[in-house]
Amino acid sequence: MLEIKDxxxxxxxxxxxxxxxLTVKPGEIHGLIGENSAGKTTLIxxxxxxxxxxxxxxxxxxxxxxxxxxxxxxxGYVADYNxxxxxxxxxxxxxxxxxxxxKFSVERFNELNQIFNIPVxxxxxxxxxxxxxxxAYMMELSKEPDYxxxxxxxxxxxxxxxxxxxxxxxxxxxxxxxxVLISSHNLESLERICDTVTxxxxxxxxxxxxxxxxxxxxxELNVVFEGGAPKELSSFPDVLKISNxxxxxxxxxxxxxxxxxxxxxxxxxxxxxxxxxSLEELFIVLQSATDKEGEHE
Amino acid sequence: MINxxxxxxxxxxxxxxxxxxxxxxxxxxxPGDAIPSVRKLALDLKITPGTVAKAYQELExxxxxxxxxxxxxxxAEKPLIKADEERLDAVRQKLKSPIMELKMMGYDKKLLxxxxxxxxxxx
Numbered sequence: 001m002l003e004i005k006d007x008x009x010x011x012x013x014x015x016x017x018x019x020x021x022l023t024v025k026p027g028e029i030h031g032l033i034g035e036n037s038a039g040k041t042t043l044i045x046x047x048x049x050x051x052x053x054x055x056x057x058x059x060x061x062x063x064x065x066x067x068x069x070x071x072x073x074x075x076g077y078v079a080d081y082n083x084x085x086x087x088x089x090x091x092x093x094x095x096x097x098x099x100x101x102x103k104f105s106v107e108r109f110n111e112l113n114q115i116f117n118i119p120v121x122x123x124x125x126x127x128x129x130x131x132x133x134x135x136a137y138m139m140e141l142s143k144e145p146d147y148x149x150x151x152x153x154x155x156x157x158x159x160x161x162x163x164x165x166x167x168x169x170x171x172x173x174x175x176x177x178x179x180v181l182i183s184s185h186n187l188e189s190l191e192r193i194c195d196t197v198t199x200x201x202x203x204x205x206x207x208x209x210x211x212x213x214x215x216x217x218x219x220e221l222n223v224v225f226e227g228g229a230p231k232e233l234s235s236f237p238d239v240l241k242i243s244n245x246x247x248x249x250x251x252x253x254x255x256x257x258x259x260x261x262x263x264x265x266x267x268x269x270x271x272x273x274x275x276x277x278s279l280e281e282l283f284i285v286l287q288s289a290t291d292k293e294g295e296h297e
Numbered sequence: 298m299i300n301x302x303x304x305x306x307x308x309x310x311x312x313x314x315x316x317x318x319x320x321x322x323x324x325x326x327x328p329g330d331a332i333p334s335v336r337k338l339a340l341d342l343k344i345t346p347g348t349v350a351k352a353y354q355e356l357e358x359x360x361x362x363x364x365x366x367x368x369x370x371x372x373a374e375k376p377l378i379k380a381d382e383e384r385l386d387a388v389r390q391k392l393k394s395p396i397m398e399l400k401m402m403g404y405d406k407k408l409l410x411x412x413x414x415x416x417x418x419x420x
Contacts, residue, residue, distance in 0.1 A: 170337060192344065192346075193336065193340065
């Protein structure tokens with residue numbers, strides 16, 4: 001199990017992470033979401049042992065990662081920007097990896113390259129952004145890692161490559177029982193693969209729960225008010241967002257329950273229909289709601 | 298394999314349970330057929346793995362599917378679906394189009410109930 005406990009990290013005087021804890025069990029996919037500069041990449045760089053934490057612990061199966069090659073060989077890490085040795089050809093890079101990583105499987109690399117088609121005779125500097133991302137993914141998977149740490153790994157990938165990326169990922173989790181920590185702005189995809197999710201905001205954990213619980217945080221409702229919605233509706237603290245097309249109103253509501261439904265009916269609501277809310281919508285509404293709370297302080 | 302309705306009051310995991318059972322009743326899925334893993338189905342249906350897992354647990358409990366460790370998930374050798382359930386489903390399907398017709402014509406449930414009770418009483 002990957003365990004991050006009470007992690008703090010600052011650059012110069014700026015605090016980037018504050019009291020962050022999370023765990024990733026084998027066979028689990030843990031999503032990391034948050035706005036730009038929320039601390040996702042810093043957290044990931046601490047998690048793979050590139051940065052030294054100011055305070056706190058990061059362990060894989062109870063062994064610390066920092067300065068510990070024995071643990072690091074068990075981790076696959078795809079960075080947000082993957083630079084290899086530019087003047088190397090792809091095949092030479094593969095050989096170099098074989099030298100550094102005893103478990104590196106050339107067979108697995110070739111198998112993956114059947115899917116991703118990177119010409120191995122090309123120099124790495126001549127690869128496109130998307131090709132470099134695919135290369136990094138293949139290299140890291142070929143290490144046959146026990147943990148996979150992915151920082152915005154689908155940026156630059158075309159839709160076909162992205163679909164393949166996720167299929168390979170879930171296959172890896174199901175067959176080899178690896179633990180995955182993945183950060184992404186591609187919330188539509190994260191929603192479909194993650195078991196748990198951590199939302200970072202300004203370097204702190206804002207929310208951390210199972211993906212299903214996260215989806216239940218808010219409810220989206222289609223409500224028909226034939227004579228228009230009553231004015232007081234928008235002042236309800238549990239109504240976070242309200243919009244309408246004609247007399248069909250879309251509400252995003254916190255703590256939706258029978259009581260609230262009854263109240264809507266008393267206010268003249270006709271049809272009330274819950275709609276599945278997407279993680280993306282939820283994220284946007286939650287972020288702007290907490291921003292608003294901040295303003296009031 | 299399953300069409301989900303993202304609007305309405307029926308939870309998605311229940312829709313998955315019904316969807317799989319329906320496919321079994323109609324023999325589109327036969328005993329021993331492999332069905333997608335939890336994660337694969339979640340990816341395909343664009344829903345969370347937790348929701349699929351919940352549906353599969355219930356289907357397994359009901360004896361419709363079985364999971365063999367390291368091999369995958371399959372339709373059970375003798376899927377336990379009550380015979381009644383099968384016939385009820387067929388009748389329900391038949392009722393769908395006349396009800397829809399009435400709805401399109403602008404009639405509400407009240408008229409439908411009247412029809413049902415008068416037809417029932419005639420029998």
